[in-house]
Amino acid sequence: MKVLVIGGAGYIGTHIVYDLLERNYRILVCDDFSTGNRKNIIQHPNYELLEGDFKNESIMKKILSYKPEVIFHFAASKAAGESMIDPVKYSHNNIRGTLYLLENMIQNNIRYFIFSSSAAVYGEPQYLPIDEEHPRNPTNYYGFTKKIIEDNLEWFSRLKGLRYASLRYFNAAGYDIKERVKGLENEPQNLLPIVMETLIGKRPKMYVYGNDYPTRDGTCIRDYIHVNDLSEAHLLAMDYIIKNEQDITVNLGSENGMSVLEMIQIAEKVANKKIPYEITSRRPGDAAKLLASSKKAKEVLNWVPKYSDPETLIRSMWITYQKNA
Ligand SMILES: NC(=O)c1ccc[n+]([C@@H]2O[C@H](COP(=O)([O-])OP(=O)(O)OC[C@H]3O[C@@H](n4cnc5c(N)ncnc54)[C@H](O)[C@@H]3O)[C@@H](O)[C@H]2O)c1
Incomplete structure (x- = not known):
């Protein structure tokens, strides 16, 4: 089977491309290297x-001439903070770009689509853990771009028989357990790559945004999911939509909430090094606590996360950063 992976030189996409190759699929990766790594x-x-x-017409023609049967779509701008300052970049890449792709899929009868959605579609949690029925009220424009695409997928499925999996990732983290992935994230915005960059000395220190949240140690609690576990869920989701001719929307998280300080402490233990950090003021829009319910992915896809305990996850990053930074 021929599979197109848009954004397949990025952080999450690369992990999935390796797993698809292991399954003997033929892969076309389309990437503009705006954030991807050569x-x-x-x-x-x-x-x-x-x-x-992929928004470029001549690239789209090449994509279509490859005749992929399944499309994985990882290519998006993903910094929530930036999306509030430069929404046009996000509407252009995430909304217009993805709609253009979907229009071309429908016109060319490419039927299976795996979409990287995000926990950002939910916004401020009304209850925890967050399940798929939780209202979607994004608090940043990035989350809104994902919600709009989810809504369009629902219509295109109903009207045109497009089959999709919308996978709402919580905090993707970790690096390939088999150490195949060598390219690190450029200018990361997420906690753990910043912890790693501080550990290797690329940053003199890091910042912890607020220690006065109503959580056990005052810092924000997030749900970290190992990228190899995410990858496994993508393969299961692809099989599911093809076999059952049904769409699926699921959360992908570890169901284990960890605070910023807890993650820093585990990283210090794994690397056997102190991490210099400074507590600074809260960032607007950060919820105190986010936690997934992944019950649906477990029940419907038989997905079992294997590498998402915080120590395994952080160790996999430390190994990759030491070798490739
Ligand atoms: N990393 C996370 O924690 C997380 C959480 C939730 C959702 N997501 C979503 O998962 C997807 C992948 O995230 P990631 O962390 O791997 O990000 P990433 O930035 O590492 O990967 C995105 C890839 O897409 C490429 N790209 C971007 N725009 C493109 C375009 N117009 N044409 C061709 N290539 C393009 C980039 O060069 C990059 O290689 C994104 O859609 C993101 O919104 C990520």
Whole structure:
């Protein structure tokens, strides 16, 4: 089977491309390297790279001439803070770009779509853990872009038989347990890559945004899910929509809430090094606590996360950062 992976040289996409290659699929990766890493280009007989922006008409023509049966769509701008300052970048890449892709899929009868959605669709939690029925009220424009695409997927499924999986990731973290992935994230905005960059000395210190939240140690609590577990869920979701001819929308999280300080302490233990950090003021829009219910993914997809306990997850990052930074 031929699979197109848009954004397949990025952090999450690369992990999934390796797993797809192990399953003997033929892969076309389309990536413009706006945030992707050239170290993630893979030498493999079943792997082809199409360098460029999928929104570009000539790139879209090449995509269509490859005749993929399934499309994984990882390519998006993903910094929630930036989306509030530069919404046009986000409407262009995440909304217009994805709609253009979906229109082309429908016109060319490409039927299976795996979409990287996000916990950001939910906004401020009204209850915890957050299940898929939780109202979607994004508090940043990035989350809104994901919600809009989810809504369009529902219509295109109903009207045109597009089959999709919308996977709402919580905090993706960790690096490949098999150490295949060498390209690190550029200019990361998330906690754990920043912890790693501080550990390797790329940053003199890091900041903890607020220690006066109503949580056990005052810092924000998040749900971290290992990227290999995410990858497994993508493969299961692909099989599910093809086999059952049904759509699926699921949360992907570990169901284990960890505070910022707890993660820093585990990283210090794993690396056997102190991490210099400074407590600073809260960032607007940060919820005190986010926690997933992944019951649905477990029940419907038979998904079992294997690597998402915080120590395994952080160790996998530390190994990759030490080797590749
Ligand atoms: N990392 C997380 O914690 C997280 C959480 C929730 C959702 N997501 C979503 O998962 C997806 C992948 O995230 P990631 O962490 O791997 O990000 P990433 O930035 O590492 O990967 C995105 C990839 O897409 C490429 N890209 C972006 N725009 C493109 C375009 N117009 N044409 C071609 N290539 C383009 C980039 O170069 C990059 O390689 C995104 O859609 C993101 O919104 C990520």
